[in-house]
Each structure stands twice: as structure tokens, then as C-alpha cells.
Amino acid sequence: AGQPIKCTAAVARAAKKNYWEDALVLEEVTVAPPQAGEVRVKITHAALCHTDAFTLCGDDPEGKFPSILGHEAAGIVESVGEGVTEFEPGDHVVPCYQAYCGKCEFCLRPRINLCTSVRAFTGAGVMKADSKPRFTDSKGDPIYHFMGTSTFAEYTVLHQESVAKITKAAPLEKVCLLGCGISTGWGAVWNTAEFEKGSTAAVFGLGAVGLSVIEGCKIAGASRIIAVDLLDKKLEVAKKWGATDFVNPSKLDKPVQQAIVDMTGFGVDYSFDCTGNVEVMRAALECSHRGWGKSVVIGVAAAGKEISTRPFQLITGRQWMGSAFGGWKSKLEVPGLVDRYMKGEVKIDEYITHEMKFEEINKALKLLHEGDCLRCVLAL
Ligand code: NAD
Numbered sequence: 001a002g003q004p005i006k007c008t009a010a011v012a013r014a015a016k017k018n019y020w021e022d023a024l025v026l027e028e029v030t031v032a033p034p035q036a037g038e039v040r041v042k043i044t045h046a047a048l049c050h051t052d053a054f055t056l057c058g059d060d061p062e063g064k065f066p067s068i069l070g071h072e073a074a075g076i077v078e079s080v081g082e083g084v085t086e087f088e089p090g091d092h093v094v095p096c097y098q099a100y101c102g103k104c105e106f107c108l109r110p111r112i113n114l115c116t117s118v119r120a121f122t123g124a125g126v127m128k129a130d131s132k133p134r135f136t137d138s139k140g141d142p143i144y145h146f147m148g149t150s151t152f153a154e155y156t157v158l159h160q161e162s163v164a165k166i167t168k169a170a171p172l173e174k175v176c177l178l179g180c181g182i183s184t185g186w187g188a189v190w191n192t193a194e195f196e197k198g199s200t201a202a203v204f205g206l207g208a209v210g211l212s213v214i215e216g217c218k219i220a221g222a223s224r225i226i227a228v229d230l231l232d233k234k235l236e237v238a239k240k241w242g243a244t245d246f247v248n249p250s251k252l253d254k255p256v257q258q259a260i261v262d263m264t265g266f267g268v269d270y271s272f273d274c275t276g277n278v279e280v281m282r283a284a285l286e287c288s289h290r291g292w293g294k295s296v297v298i299g300v301a302a303a304g305k306e307i308s309t310r311p312f313q314l315i316t317g318r319q320w321m322g323s324a325f326g327g328w329k330s331k332l333e334v335p336g337l338v339d340r341y342m343k344g345e346v347k348i349d350e351y352i353t354h355e356m357k358f359e360e361i362n363k364a365l366k367l368l369h370e371g372d373c374l375r376c377v378l379a380l
């Protein structure tokens, strides 16, 4: 503790539209010691998520460069700053882009996350203690943080509000996924939608998020789960996860919402957008049940996009809702998700389609772009 650490990081020097073409630069960076209220973590495993690509390609209006991306990871505490009492070196942790302070009005309200304690700083890519980043490059110039996590680095510094301590028995190479995608899907079903046993669902987009929504619906006792994707090859995986029906909108002679209403009578009790496409969000709302259907937006739309529907859809009882990180109070609840995985109640391993060395991160971004990858985990 107390000393800067030199290590390797994958630096996003600038936005690059073709993010899959060697956009990240592996560089030696210096990671300053944690200041008051901060924790320095040795990242052992980092996965890639579309939000990293979204920022890297320049679509994220909050994106700041140069920066160190990455927000779905796990690691071990290396040292802690002044006043930090909840963590000590050697603790196993999952960094959480969605912070939890336990004191703000968001943290105090049940089932709501969106903590505001460090949000302004994480959005600006700096740490709260001095409004500066802890990373510098070989010239001594600053490199900004991303989502308060910056996990594409061998060491990172986190606000203590953005760290969840987990059991040392859990395999870090698996539970790193709980930092984003699959926690999001489960939480959207259990926290946001408050899914009731015996209900029906439609899930649009069958990446890791959509599949974890299917898994969440199945665990919640769904009677029917209609999986929707443009790729026929997703059919098999959707069935494996628990979907009962598969619809490919590109093979239909009518709008997908109409097809789902026709299949179900009055629509599904719950629908979920896991694509980020605003037309899909509309279809998801419109295939939800007249009178009580709930439609949850999970996908992140490109900057400037807007959703629309006829207000009649809402007058007739459908509810349009959404959540970030599945509504989980990260620091408080991620440890419990890890425990559920350890008890075999939820799956994680099956979402990991690729494993690589950290040095191959650009290859992993290419895989993400090509679409055959649910999750790729990098070992640091
Ligand atoms: P992914 O790219 O792996 O999966 C998306 C799937 O949607 C693909 O299978 C694709 O074929 C399918 N798809 C695309 N267009 C479609 C269409 N018109 N109709 C039906 N299917 C279509 O992505 P992912 O990692 O699973 O993430 C899904 C979305 O969730 C992304 O937008 C991501 O940014 C977002 N996300 C949100 C949160 C949150 O907290 N709200 C957290 C994590 C991820």
C-alpha cells in the first residue's frame, strides 16, 4: 500500500468506429495508491460486454478518452485507502459499476439502485477524493476511469461504494460475470418486473442478457417463454436455457408483436427488450398483455434514439418500465448472487463461450462484434 504500481492496461486512446479492429492499446500504466474511501484491486478476470464496445466506438455521449474500459470483472483487494474498514488486502471482490452507499435516497428505497454517492465522478471518469484519475501513462499524462470500474487493467482503483466483497470459495473466473450482464437479466425479472409464478413471457434478443432473462423467468416459474431473435442459430440455445417457443421476426409475414398476440390470445404477461433497438422495445410493449402486461427495457439504445407507441397501449393497461443492473443494490446483493451460484441455484459457466489471455483483448472485441460469443472471459 501507499506505492504506485506499474502494470499493463488496455487503453482506449480514442473512440474508434470499427472497435473490432485493434482499437485498444496494451500499455504500461501507473496506478496511484488508493486515497481516502478507495480500494485498489488486482483484477484477475475481466469479461467483455457490449457497453464497452458502445463507448469504444464513440456512441456513448458520456465516453471520455483516453480511458481504461471494462466493467464486468472480479479480483482481489491489493490495498485500501484511509478510512476504509469494510475491505482488507486479500478480499475477493466484484467491482460494481452501479454503486451502493446505503445512505442516499436511492439506496434507502427498496429494490431501487441508481445510488448517487459517486455517480457524478464515475460519469466524468475521475475519483471523488480529488476529482482526478488514478491512472497515468508513461508520459505522466492522465488516463480516465470508466463507469467507476476500469477493469481492463491489471490493477484498478475503485470507490469503496463500487466494490462487493464475495466468498473466497467462489471461482473468480466465473463470478466475474455477475458484475453486469447476467445479474441484469435475473434482476429485471425478479426485481423490476416482479414476475409472478405461472406467468408467460416474451424475451427479445438472446445474448447473455436475454438468456439470463429466460433463466430468471424459468426459475420464477414461467408457464411459457417465447424467445425472439433474428438469428435462427439462437433457437437451440434458447431451448437449452428454458424457452418454450422461438420466433424469428425476419421470417414472419406480420409484425412480431402481432404474431405473439396471435400465439397467446391477448399477449404475454411480461416482455423484455434485450437488444437496445427502439423498434424492438415498441414490439415488446405491444405484445404484452392487454390490461396488465409489463414490458421491461433492458437494452441500451444508441444516443439520440427515442421510443414511441400509441398512448392507447398504455391506456389499456400495459406498463412500460426499465432497470439498470437489474435493480440490484450491488454491494449489498451481489454477494448473495454469488452464494446462489455456489449452491447451484443459478448458472454462470454456460454463458462463458470463450476464454483468453488479457493480451488477446482485441481478438475478444472482434468476437463480440461477430456475434457468436455470449461472454468471453480474459485472464489477467
Ligand atoms: P448481445 O449483442 O450479445 O445480444 C443481443 C441479441 O439481440 C443478439 O442475439 C441479436 O441477434 C439480437 N437482436 C438484435 N436485433 C434484434 C431484433 N431486431 N430482434 C430480435 N433480436 C435481435 O447483447 P447482450 O450482451 O446480451 O446485451 C443486450 C443489451 O442489454 C445491450 O443493449 C446491452 O447494452 C444491454 N445491457 C443493459 C444493462 C442494463 O443494466 N440495463 C446491462 C447490461 C447490458
Ligand code: DAO
Pocket: 049, 051, 071, 097, 114, 115, 119, 180, 300, 324, 325
Ligand atoms: O445514472 O446512476 C445512473 C445509472 C446510469 C447507468 C445505467 C447503466 C445502464 C446500463 C449499462 C449497460 C451495461 C453496463
Ligand code: ZN
Pocket: 099, 100, 101, 102, 103, 104, 105, 106, 107, 114, 115, 116, 117
Ligand atoms: Zn447511495
